Amino acid sequence: MNKTLVIASAFVLCFVFVFAAGCTQTGTPPVTPTPTAVVTTVPQTPTPTPTTVSLTPGPTQTLPENWNIEVQVQSNGEAIDPQIIVSCQGGKGLNFITRIDVKVTRSDGVVETATMAAPLFKGKTVSLASTTAPGYRDRAEVWATTPQGEQVKIFDAYIAFRTYN
Numbered sequence: 001m002n003k004t005l006v007i008a009s010a011f012v013l014c015f016v017f018v019f020a021a022g023c024t025q026t027g028t029p030p031v032t033p034t035p036t037a038v039v040t041t042v043p044q045t046p047t048p049t050p051t052t053v054s055l056t057p058g059p060t061q062t063l064p065e066n067w068n069i070e071v072q073v074q075s076n077g078e079a080i081d082p083q084i085i086v087s088c089q090g091g092k093g094l095n096f097i098t099r100i101d102v103k104v105t106r107s108d109g110v111v112e113t114a115t116m117a118a119p120l121f122k123g124k125t126v127s128l129a130s131t132t133a134p135g136y137r138d139r140a141e142v143w144a145t146t147p148q149g150e151q152v153k154i155f156d157a158y159i160a161f162r163t164y165n
Helices: 002-021
Strands: 070-075 083-090 099-105 110-117 125-129 137-145 151-160
Touching: 070 137, 070 151, 083 099, 083 110, 083 137, 099 125, 110 125
Parallel strands: none
Antiparallel strands: 070 083, 083 125, 099 110, 099 137, 137 151
């Protein structure tokens, strides 16, 4: 009799816990989230624009240390398809800089632009057409856009088609 009473009271106690926990309530159907439109971005192709701009490099600015980002700008040195390649080399601002804009002013006066949009990562590159004439140098300018939307010129220099050491 004592054993039966203990088992019955344990069963009643479990039923009370289940009832108190709300497990016997009728469930409401799960709410399905409304679908949101996914915006796809089409990578921009560089477009040459003939202008009369300065080929002289100007001053550059320094990003704050916590937004610092390194870029490498160089020529591929190929005569068949000359390119100026800008690659992101990392830095503390890799997750904060929203985009990197690149402008190449060729020695023949043609200006080309391209953008590296976020997410930025080490090794992300963009390439723009260059000139091959010996003795001519193209000007490359690189701007980084801060989280506040301010554009900071982080690189401005001549890029030689081919260098011999």
